[in-house]
Amino acid sequence: MAQHWTEIVPGDRYAVAMNGMLHDYDRKILTLLYQPLIGPTCLSLYMTLWAEVEDNRLWSTSSSHHSLMNFMGIRLKDIYEARQKLEGIGLLKAFVKNTEEGRAFIYQLHPPLTPEQFFLDGMLNIYLYKKVGKNQYSRLKRFFSDQSQSAQTGYEEITSSFQDVYSSGHNSPNDYIEDLQTDENEQFIGRGEPQAIQINPAAFNFELLEAGLSESLVPKKALTKKVKEAISNLAFLYDIDAIQMKNIVISAVNEDDEIAIDELRKSARDWYQFQHQDQLPSLLDRKQPLQHLSAKSKPQTQEEQLLYYLDTTSPRQLLKDISGGAEPSSGDLKIIEDVMFQQRLLPGVVNVLIQYVLLRTDMKLTKSYVEKISSHWARKKIQTSVAAMTLAKKEHKQYLEWAEGKKANKKPAAKKKTVRTELLPDWFDESKSETTETVDKSKGNEQELSLKMQEFQEMMKKRNGGGSSE
Incomplete structure (x- = not known):
């Protein structure tokens, strides 16, 4: 970025x-x-x-x-x-x-967009509904609509046509033909056509989708340019991959062997709500906002490269990279989505949370553990990846107790410890400063944890083309 x-x-x-x-x-x-x-x-x-x-x-x-x-x-x-x-x-x-x-x-x-275009857009109207809620959305629809003229019955149109009112003269135009021409460097002042949001179809794997569709069920001619554009938008809006989209497309084919776009939208929406307990998607920043970036210059060291990666990668992509390119499970995505929507944590902060939890819980995302830490970070108003790392180091002992299901009975003063200032790769490696009891219990995990971290960094190097030397 x-x-x-x-x-x-x-x-x-x-x-x-x-x-x-x-x-x-x-x-x-x-x-x-x-x-x-x-x-x-x-x-x-x-x-x-x-x-x-x-x-x-x-x-x-x-x-x-x-x-x-x-x-x-x-x-x-x-x-x-x-x-x-x-x-x-x-x-x-x-x-x-x-x-x-x-x-x-x-x-x-x-x-x-005009109100009609906006409310029928299929993307922006969904995001607006999720943002403002049902009652406000209905109020906005009423504000931008009125009774249709077709509702007025009993009227007959009596409008005169052009030729009924005017006749045309046939004088020679030679004297003023130049005056009628327009300058190619000028344009008339008028109303421009608004453009709807269109996700690049190249971002969706149509080859995989077509390979999974039977010609007898969905003819290839049914996948028109307009249909493909709708599929691309729906795939982005609801985070649907080519395999999941197959059944949605099949359900939208009508008796004329055509794909009805309205039915396609409805099927995609129903699929998403079934997967997410009747919720609708929200419009979020794809990556960490610029003002909350931790890496303030071109990354040089290994630690700076990791910070830059966490700040410029979406949480979904982070999970995919950690899994070696495999798609994250719907359960993991639901946990991360809830954190971003409910706790309002920024993507870079969520990435630190994902990495911390995975490396501390044997590469498993436990919902209760993630929610407990994320709610703590939300109350602390954590907005940068560096701040998230610092707090994770400071509260490391408490987080370990949460992971082990313990209750901290000590006074808050007893939990304080020195905060180390170095960044990753060992920002989370705080067990050495804990009490002897915690050290004994966590010592066996340190070697494995270090190996996991090395694997993670090697993966980042490969992803970034080998990285830069320190």
């Missing part, structure tokens, strides 16, 4: 371009439908860039990012992160050009 200062500096210039006119109604859509998903900082950035463009214009004047920082009262890395979120959700496109004076950016604002 690139650091913001390598991508943008306060002196870089930018101009705002509009992909069509935005209207006041768009403000309501952005505020009520998009803001719960992207947050107030992203909305503020979008509104600020919009305000820089004068009415009935498509371009703003050039300005510096330093001015934008002063306008919004936030740091440059917050602007960079908000910009990326706007890009990801389809509200902004960014372009850059290197000049002699430095980098110049164009930020092209795109209109939001």
Whole structure:
């Protein structure tokens, strides 16, 4: 993950371009439908860039990012992160050009989806429902809808057609033909078409899906481009792999041997809710947010490389890497999902938690143990991987007692011990500073634990192309 200062500096210039006119109604859509998903900082950035463009214009004047920082009262890395979120959700496109004076950016604002497009999107509406809840979601639907004209019965249309009202003259156009032509370097001011979120179909294994589908049940011609796009979105939304998607696709085939997209969405939603106790997915940051990264420079040492990996890898991918590429079990994913949703721990912190628990419990994720530690970290407001490691070292004795099912009867003062400052690979190796009783009980695990850690680091080296030498 690139650091913001390598991508943008306060002196870089930018101009705002509009992909069509935005209207006041768009403000309501952005505020009520998009803001719960992207947050107030992203909305503020979008509104600020919009305000820089004068009415009935498509371009703003050039300005510096330093001015934008002063306008919004936030740091440059917050602007960079908000910009990326706007890009990801389809509200902004960014372009850059290197000049002699430095980098110049164009930020092209795109209109939001219409309420109809949003509520029928199949992804954004699911995330919104999960975010705001049933009652608020129903209120928003009522706010952005009204009675259909078709509900008014008994009326007959009497509208006149064009040819009924107008006739056409046939004068020679030679005198004004040049005036009718448009300049190729100009464009008319109008309304741009909003673009729905589309996950890259290349991210889904369609070859494996097609190999598992019988031609008699699902003809290959049924997998149209539109269907494949829907499958890609649903696979991302509900975290469905090609094997699991097979039955979902089969259930959506209609009597015409076509795949009904509405039925496909319903089947995928039903599958997810069955797997997750009637819950719906939430929209989360894929990796550790920039402001909470622990590695502040290009990783050089083995410890820095591991920190960087934990910060820039999703918890699901971490579990997959630890398992040698095997897909994590649904039970393990459910434990991690609950931690991220209920305790609101960031991905980098969850990765430290996963590694700590696996290395201390013989590579098993025990739900009660994970929840106990995660709730402790949530109360401590842990937001970085380094802070998670430090607290794990400090409370190591307590965590061991939890793992062994013991109750700590000692006073809090007796639990204090020196906090070591070194990072991984031995950040969790705190048993040497514990009492003699704990040392005796855990001594037999140290050699095995050290070997597991070495295996984990070797795996990270291979994954990162051999790593860098210290």
